[in-house]
Amino acid sequence: MNFLDDDFLLTTDLAQELFHGHAEGMPVVDYHCHLYPQEICEDPNFPDIVAAWLTDGNNYGDHYKWRLERANGVPEELITGNGDPWDKFYAYAETMEKAVGSPVQLWTHLELRRYFGITETLTRKSAKAIYEECNEKLKGPEYSRRALLRRMRVDTVCTTDDPVDDLHFHEQFAKEGETFKMLPAMRPDKAYNINQPSFEPWVEKLEEVTGNKVTSFASLMDGIEERVAYFHERGGRLADQGADHLTYVEATEAELNAIVDKARAGKELSTLEVAQYQTAFILNLMRIYAAKGWTMQLHINCVRNINTKLFTSIGADTGGDAIADHAVTEALMKLLDKAAQGDNIPKLLVYSLNPNDYMAIATVMGAFQGGIRQKLSLGNAWWFNDTRTGIRRQLEVQAETSLLGNAVGMTTDSRSFLSYTRHEFFRRILCEQLGEWASRGEIPNDVDYLAPIVEDISFNNAKALFA
Numbered sequence: 001m002n003f004l005d006d007d008f009l010l011t012t013d014l015a016q017e018l019f020h021g022h023a024e025g026m027p028v029v030d031y032h033c034h035l036y037p038q039e040i041c042e043d044p045n046f047p048d049i050v051a052a053w054l055t056d057g058n059n060y061g062d063h064y065k066w067r068l069e070r071a072n073g074v075p076e077e078l079i080t081g082n083g084d085p086w087d088k089f090y091a092y093a094e095t096m097e098k099a100v101g102s103p104v105q106l107w108t109h110l111e112l113r114r115y116f117g118i119t120e121t122l123t124r125k126s127a128k129a130i131y132e133e134c135n136e137k138l139k140g141p142e143y144s145r146r147a148l149l150r151r152m153r154v155d156t157v158c159t160t161d162d163p164v165d166d167l168h169f170h171e172q173f174a175k176e177g178e179t180f181k182m183l184p185a186m187r188p189d190k191a192y193n194i195n196q197p198s199f200e201p202w203v204e205k206l207e208e209v210t211g212n213k214v215t216s217f218a219s220l221m222d223g224i225e226e227r228v229a230y231f232h233e234r235g236g237r238l239a240d241q242g243a244d245h246l247t248y249v250e251a252t253e254a255e256l257n258a259i260v261d262k263a264r265a266g267k268e269l270s271t272l273e274v275a276q277y278q279t280a281f282i283l284n285l286m287r288i289y290a291a292k293g294w295t296m297q298l299h300i301n302c303v304r305n306i307n308t309k310l311f312t313s314i315g316a317d318t319g320g321d322a323i324a325d326h327a328v329t330e331a332l333m334k335l336l337d338k339a340a341q342g343d344n345i346p347k348l349l350v351y352s353l354n355p356n357d358y359m360a361i362a363t364v365m366g367a368f369q370g371g372i373r374q375k376l377s378l379g380n381a382w383w384f385n386d387t388r389t390g391i392r393r394q395l396e397v398q399a400e401t402s403l404l405g406n407a408v409g410m411t412t413d414s415r416s417f418l419s420y421t422r423h424e425f426f427r428r429i430l431c432e433q434l435g436e437w438a439s440r441g442e443i444p445n446d447v448d449y450l451a452p453i454v455e456d457i458s459f460n461n462a463k464a465l466f467a
Helices: 013-023 037-042 049-053 063-071 085-096 103-116 127-137 145-151 168-174 199-210 217-233 253-264 271-292 308-313 329-341 355-366 388-401 421-439 447-466
Strands: 028-030 154-161 181-186 238-243 295-300 347-352 376-378
Touching: 013 421, 013 447, 028 447, 037 145, 037 154, 037 168, 037 181, 049 085, 049 127, 063 085, 063 103, 085 127, 103 127, 103 145, 103 421, 145 154, 154 447, 168 181, 181 217, 199 217, 199 253, 217 253, 217 271, 238 271, 253 271, 271 295, 271 329, 329 355, 347 355, 355 376, 355 388, 376 388, 388 421, 421 447
Parallel strands: 028 154, 154 181, 181 238, 238 295, 295 347, 347 376
Antiparallel strands: none
16 A cells, blocks of 8 residues: 555455445535635635645644644744745645654645645655646636635535624625535634633624623623524524633622623633633523524633743744643533533534543533434544544544444534545545454444445534534
8 A cells, every 4th residue: 555545544445445435425514614704705816835735924824734844943934924935835845754644744645636636745855846836726717715625525614703793705605606505603702701801892892783782691692692693594503612621610690790790891800700601601502502403512621822922923823722631521511411401402512622531521421412313422533633543532432432323524623725635534534443343343344334324424414414
């Protein structure tokens, strides 16, 4: 087997048949990503491969790649700065020579193959020819933003949108008869993070778009519920919440009102007050989403911007985050128990950046299943875990604690238009795992039995999130 040949990762005949016959050609539902709806709507071409692949010089790009470049000593000017595009590309090629075993090296070469038809390994020696070929191809209409998504058979892409966004790019796009759907997915992080300076400006914006004053915690949630209805009318059926440190502390209505007033006045909140507010906020989101039939995604156990110098000089989402090890089980079980008492658990995907949480999260959720198929699921291997090892581990836990056939596949969680080969990577690993289990007699060695499961995990289950 050669590097990234047709059967890479497919170590059994069954795996090859499942992938090539059933997973490979399935469309893609990317229900969580960070692409900008304006770029999809306006559909420009990238000026060069560096802007498409690494950064446009405005801290917008692929921080997976940036972290590796920093590890290789590349100066920041050639990573997120305004260095010469060729120098940036050459520095990345040099970095890739050291990246053996990294998923980023696999993704890099998959992207060269699937988008540009380039099968040569990226090295300093090959860099110039690859750079020039990519740049030439990127000029054509078949390399616009939308064309890149069509090339990967994207059926649906969900952008990540603040509740106060007007969604006019989504509305405009929906009128154009494109081959794929672009739908909004709500992420109210600025409302959740009451202890951040962004909270009061965000509340003022909520008041502006709803036309109603926020005078209490209940009126704040009423405003968000109104925005959920607004998103729903425009095709939104999913929400996402970054809750890096999940907590559970109950509070009275009077306490919550006082906390909101204190935050809006610019006063510092205590750790207890933040926990009380965030607990009530999550519970109310669950109630609102359940009533609308939405799916809620909960991302936990990430610690962000731990490199103060990097954050101060460049900003967030630039490679300064890490896996946290906060306890999650107690808070999650209490949140779900409280929500269940009012029948307010929505369809829920829980992702943890710490893979050590997988079994605990999965077993807690198992206690609250019922009513609909796979109401609660362990989210796919997220961020630092979307490696071969991490994906396999997540699939194992889903299979061992619940129903693998109900899993909702993969997301890119990416800001890159060239990241859709990660769905292929996931599907190959899924088929590899099934093939290995069958070879040991753990599951039926039967294509007809396993093919519908592969197709469901690859596409059908994710598509059903919008039903």
